[in-house]
Amino acid sequence: MRGMIVRRVLQSVPLLVLISVLVFALLQAVPGGPLAAYLENPNVRPQDIERLRVAMGLDRPLAAQYVSWLSAFVRGDWGYSFADGRPVLVRVFERVPATLELVGASTLLALCLALPVGVLASVHRLFDRITSFGAVAGISLPVFWFGLLLQLVFAITLGWLPSSGRASFGASSFADRLAHLVLPVVVLAAVQAAAWSRYLRRAMRETIGRPFMNAARVRGVSERGVLLRHALPNALGPFITVVLLDAAMMASGAVVTESVFAWPGVGSLFTESLVKRDYPVLMAFLMCGAIAVMVLNLLADIAVRSIDPRTRGTA
Amino acid sequence: MMRWSVRLSRRSARSSALGVAAALCASLAACGGETSRSGPSNELLIVGYDREPDTMNRYATHILEDIESCVVEGLVTNDEEMKIIPVLASEIPTTENGGVIVRPDGGMDVTWKLRPGVKWHDGVSHTSADVKFTVDAINKGDWKPESVDGFDRISSVDTPDSLTAIVHYKEVYAHYQLQFVRGTLPQHVLEGRDLNTANDYNRAPLGTGPYKVKEWKTGEYILLERAEGYWRGAASPKIKQLLFRFLTNTTTRINLLKSGEVHMVALVAWDKVRELEPIASLRMNRVVGNGYEHVTLNQRHFAPFADVKVRQALAHAVNRDLLVRTILDGQVEVVNGPIQPLSAAYEPKVPTYGFDPERARTLLTEAGWVPGADGIRMKDGKRLAFTLITQSGFAIRENVSQALQQAFRDVGAEMTVKLLDGTTISSVWFTGDFDAMLHWWQMGADPELTLFFAGDRMPPAGRNINYVNDTELSSLLYRSDRTADVAQRNELLREAQRRIAALAPEIVLYNTAKVDAVPKSLKGFTGNPTNAGPFWNVHQWEIGTP
Numbered sequence: 001m002r003g004m005i006v007r008r009v010l011q012s013v014p015l016l017v018l019i020s021v022l023v024f025a026l027l028q029a030v031p032g033g034p035l036a037a038y039l040e041n042p043n044v045r046p047q048d049i050e051r052l053r054v055a056m057g058l059d060r061p062l063a064a065q066y067v068s069w070l071s072a073f074v075r076g077d078w079g080y081s082f083a084d085g086r087p088v089l090v091r092v093f094e095r096v097p098a099t100l101e102l103v104g105a106s107t108l109l110a111l112c113l114a115l116p117v118g119v120l121a122s123v124h125r126l127f128d129r130i131t132s133f134g135a136v137a138g139i140s141l142p143v144f145w146f147g148l149l150l151q152l153v154f155a156i157t158l159g160w161l162p163s164s165g166r167a168s169f170g171a172s173s174f175a176d177r178l179a180h181l182v183l184p185v186v187v188l189a190a191v192q193a194a195a196w197s198r199y200l201r202r203a204m205r206e207t208i209g210r211p212f213m214n215a216a217r218v219r220g221v222s223e224r225g226v227l228l229r230h231a232l233p234n235a236l237g238p239f240i241t242v243v244l245l246d247a248a249m250m251a252s253g254a255v256v257t258e259s260v261f262a263w264p265g266v267g268s269l270f271t272e273s274l275v276k277r278d279y280p281v282l283m284a285f286l287m288c289g290a291i292a293v294m295v296l297n298l299l300a301d302i303a304v305r306s307i308d309p310r311t312r313g314t315a
Numbered sequence: 316m317m318r319w320s321v322r323l324s325r326r327s328a329r330s331s332a333l334g335v336a337a338a339l340c341a342s343l344a345a346c347g348g349e350t351s352r353s354g355p356s357n358e359l360l361i362v363g364y365d366r367e368p369d370t371m372n373r374y375a376t377h378i379l380e381d382i383e384s385c386v387v388e389g390l391v392t393n394d395e396e397m398k399i400i401p402v403l404a405s406e407i408p409t410t411e412n413g414g415v416i417v418r419p420d421g422g423m424d425v426t427w428k429l430r431p432g433v434k435w436h437d438g439v440s441h442t443s444a445d446v447k448f449t450v451d452a453i454n455k456g457d458w459k460p461e462s463v464d465g466f467d468r469i470s471s472v473d474t475p476d477s478l479t480a481i482v483h484y485k486e487v488y489a490h491y492q493l494q495f496v497r498g499t500l501p502q503h504v505l506e507g508r509d510l511n512t513a514n515d516y517n518r519a520p521l522g523t524g525p526y527k528v529k530e531w532k533t534g535e536y537i538l539l540e541r542a543e544g545y546w547r548g549a550a551s552p553k554i555k556q557l558l559f560r561f562l563t564n565t566t567t568r569i570n571l572l573k574s575g576e577v578h579m580v581a582l583v584a585w586d587k588v589r590e591l592e593p594i595a596s597l598r599m600n601r602v603v604g605n606g607y608e609h610v611t612l613n614q615r616h617f618a619p620f621a622d623v624k625v626r627q628a629l630a631h632a633v634n635r636d637l638l639v640r641t642i643l644d645g646q647v648e649v650v651n652g653p654i655q656p657l658s659a660a661y662e663p664k665v666p667t668y669g670f671d672p673e674r675a676r677t678l679l680t681e682a683g684w685v686p687g688a689d690g691i692r693m694k695d696g697k698r699l700a701f702t703l704i705t706q707s708g709f710a711i712r713e714n715v716s717q718a719l720q721q722a723f724r725d726v727g728a729e730m731t732v733k734l735l736d737g738t739t740i741s742s743v744w745f746t747g748d749f750d751a752m753l754h755w756w757q758m759g760a761d762p763e764l765t766l767f768f769a770g771d772r773m774p775p776a777g778r779n780i781n782y783v784n785d786t787e788l789s790s791l792l793y794r795s796d797r798t799a800d801v802a803q804r805n806e807l808l809r810e811a812q813r814r815i816a817a818l819a820p821e822i823v824l825y826n827t828a829k830v831d832a833v834p835k836s837l838k839g840f841t842g843n844p845t846n847a848g849p850f851w852n853v854h855q856w857e858i859g860t861p
Contacts, residue, residue: 031735031738031739031742032736032738032739032740032741032742033742036738036739036741036742038461039741039742039744039745044461044464045464045775045776045777046775046776048461048463048464049745049775051456051459051463052459055459055511056459080512083369084369084370084517085370085375085511085512085514085517086514086518091533094533094534095533095534098534144564148566148567148570151567151570152570155570155574155576156570156573156574159352159574162576163567163570163571163574163576164562164567164570164571164576165535165560165576166535169359169361169536169538169558169560259563259564259567260564260566260567261567262535262560262561262562262563262564262567264532264533264534264535265534268534268563269534271563272366272367272563275736275737275738276369276738277738
C-alpha cells in the first residue's frame with residue numbers, strides 16, 4: 001500500500017507540471033487580461049497601462065513569467081492578487097472553510113439519500129420507477145434556477161430560512177449557521193444524490209445477477225443479508241470512487257450555488273477572479289483543484305482496496 | 316419479545332426523529348426570521364451591493380467608490396444636480412475668486428483653501444501637507460494607482476500654511492476642480508511606505524469621513540461604523556452602522572430586498588424596477604444619469620462607416636421612442652448627444668435623427684449602396700454587413716441589439732450580434748478591434764469630450780473608438796480644454812456638440828437612469844447622477860417614519 005502511495009505521488013509530479021503549463025497558457029489565451037479592469041476608466045491612458053503592465057510583471061516574456069511563477073509556487077510563494085494586492089495564499093485559504101462546510105454537508109446529505117435509494121431501487125421495481133423519475137428531474141435541474149426557486153419559496157414567501165450568506169450579521173449561534181446551510185446544501189445535494197443513487201442502483205443490479213449471489217442464497221443467507229453483505233460491498237467500490245471524484249468536482253460545481261446564495265467560498269472567489277483575470281489567484285485555484293482531484297483519486301483507490309480484498313494484490 | 320422491543324424502539328426512534336426535525340425546523344425558521352429580517356433603523360442599514368471592492372484605497376480601486384467615499388472624503392464632490400461642491404475644501408477655486416491664475420508661461424496655479432478643523436479619524440489634523448503628499452505619492456511612479464490623469468501635469472505643490480495648498484500645473488488644465496475628488500492620503504500614516512502593499516491602509520483607510528471601516532469579512536460584507544468626532548458635528552451621521560453585503564447575483568440581490576434581509580440596493584437594473592415598485596416599504600429613487608447608451612460606429616474597422624450618409628442613415632433607421640417605451644420600460648429618455656441636460660455645457664439645439672426609414676433608404680442610395688438580391692445593400696461588390704458587439708448577461712442590451720438588427724435590416728443593412736463578457740469589451744475599447752458596439756459612456760461631472768472625439772485620441776491614446784477625425788471638432792475640443800474660464804469653455808463645448816451631432820459619429824440612443832431602491836423611511840437620500848454615487852451625502856441620511 002505504501003509503495004503504491006509513493007508511486008502515485010511521484011507520478012503526479014510531472015502531471016501537475018503539465019497541468020500548470022496548460023492552465024497558464026489557457027489563461028493567457030482568454031481575451032482581455034488583468035489590465036482590462038483598469039481600462040473601464042476612460043481616463044486611463046496608454047502610459048498608465050504600460051506603467052501597470054511593468055508593475056505587474058506582465059511585460060516579461062511568457063516563458064519567463066511561467067518559470068518565475070512555478071519556482072515561487074513550489075517554494076510556497078503564491079504571489080499577490082492583482083485585484084487587491086493581498087497574498088494569494090491568504091485569499092484562497094480564507095475561502096476554503098466555507099467551501100469545505102458546504103461541500104462536506106452536501107456530500108453527507110447526498111450520501112444519506114443516495115445509499116438507501118440506490119439499494120432499494122435495485123430490488124423494488126415500483127420504488128425504482130418512482131425514484132428514477134425523481135433522479136432524472138434532479139439531474140436535469142439547472143442549479144441556479146433551482147436555487148432561486150428555493151429562495152423564492154422558503155426565504156421570501158414562507159420566510160422560514162435566510163436566503164443567502166453563511167451567517168446572519170451579528171449572530172453566531174449554531175442554529176443560525178445551520179439555517180444558512182439548508183438551502184445551498186439542498187440544492188447541491190439534490191443533484192448529487194440523484195446521480196449517485198442511479199449509479200449505485202446500476203452497480204447493485206449488475207452484482208445481483210452474478211452467480212456468487214445465488215451461491216450465497218443457496219447457503220441460506222437471507223435476502224437482506226445477500227443484499228447488504230454481499231451485493232453492497234461489491235457495488236460500493238466503484239461507487240466510492242465516483243463519490244470522491246464528484247466531491248472534488250463539486251467544489252467547482254459550487255461556483256453557481258455559491259453565487260446564488262452569496263456563499264463566501266472558493267467558488268465565488270474563482271468567478272470573481274475570472275472576471276478580473278486575476279492570474280495569480282486563478283493559477284492557485286486551478287492548481288489546488290488539480291491537486292484535490294489527484295488526492296481524492298488516490299483516497300478513492302485506497303478506500304476501494306480496503307473494502308475489496310481482490311484489488312490488494314495489484315498496483 | 317426481543318423482536319417487539321426492536322420494533323418498538325424503531326418506531327419510537329422514528330417518532331422522536333420526526334420530533335427533532337420539526338423542532339429543528341422551527342428553531343431554524345425562528346433564527347432565520349429574527350436575526351436577518353429586522354427593518355432599517357438608525358442603528359443599522361443593510362445595503363445589498365453588487366460586488367466586493369478590490370481595495371478601499373480610492374486612488375487604486377477601479378470600481379465605483381461608493382463604500383470608500385463614506386470613509387475618505389474628497390476636497391470636493393458632486394451633488395445630486397451634478398454641481399461640484401466643496402467638502403474638505405472651504406471653497407472651489409475659480410478665476411473669479413482668485414483661486415485660479417493662468418501664468419504668462421502657459422501654466423496655471425490653483426490655490427486650494429482647506430476647511431479648518433478637519434481631523435483624520437486618528438485625531439491628527441488634515442492639512443495641506445496631505446495634499447502635497449498625495450500628489451508626490453502618485454507622481455513618484457513606483458505605485459500603481461488606477462489613473463494618474465491630471466497629476467502628471469502638476470509640476471509642484473506649495474504649502475504656505477497648513478490650510479493652503481497651491482498646485483502648480485505645467486499647462487492649463489480645465490478639469491482642475493475635480494483633481495482631488497478622491498481625497499488625500501494621510502502623510503503621517505503612509506510616508507515612506509510601499510502603497511501597493513500597505514494593506515492596513517488599503518483595507519481600512521484612515522479618512523476624515525462620517526464612517527470608518529469596522530470589519531471587512533472577505534466574500535461576505537464590509538461593516539462601516541460611525542466615526543466619532545466627525546467634523547460636521549456630533550449630530551452627523553445619524554445612522555450608526557452601514558453594512559454592505561456583497562451579492563453578485565442580480566436576482567439574489569432583488570430576492571434579499573424582497574425578503575427584507577437587505578434594506579436598500581443601489582443601481583437596480585431597469586428591468587427589475589417594476590418588480591420592486593409594489594413593495595410598500597421601498598421607494599424607487601430615480602435620477603437621470605450622466606451617461607448615454609449609443610452605438611459606436613468604428614470607421615477604421617468597417618470602412619463604410621467613414622461615409623457620413625451611411626452613419627446618418629443608420630441613425631434614422633432606429634425608432635428610439637419605441638425602444639424606450641418597450642424594452643426600456645420608460646425608465647430612460649431619448650437623448651441626442653454625449654453631454655446630458657444636467658450639465659451646464661449642454662446644448663439642446665443640435666441636429667437630430669428621428670425615426671425615418673424612408674430617409675435612411677434615400678441616404679444609403681445616395682451613398683451608392685443599392686439593394687442586392689437578398690435585400691442587403693451592396694456597393695463595389697461588397698455587402699453592407701457588419702458585426703455589433705455588446706456585453707453578455709445584460710438582458711436589456713441583448714434585446715436592444717435584436718431590435719437594432721431588425722431596424723437596420725429594414726433599410727438594407729445586415730448586422731450580426733456578438734455577445735462578449737465585460738472584461739473582453741474593456742480590452743476592445745483599447746484595441747479598437749470591432750465594427751460596431753452597443754454600450755454606454757458614464758461621463759464624469761466635468762463635461763470633457765476630447766477623450767472621446769478628438770482626432771488624436773483614438774486608441775490607445777484615448778476613447779475615440781468611433782475613429783472620427785474632424786479638424787474643426789478637434790480644434791474646438793482642445794480649445795475647450797485649454798481655458799480656465801468656465802463660461803468660455805462651455806460655449807466651445809456647445810459648438811462641439813452641434814458639430815458632433817452633424818457628423819453623427821455614433822448613434823445616440825438614450826440616457827442612463829440611476830434607480831436606487833431605498834427604504835421609504837430613509838430621509839435625506841437623493842441619489843446622484845455621477846460616479847460620486849448615491850452615498851455622496853450619507854452623513855445626512857436618517858431613518859424616520861415612512
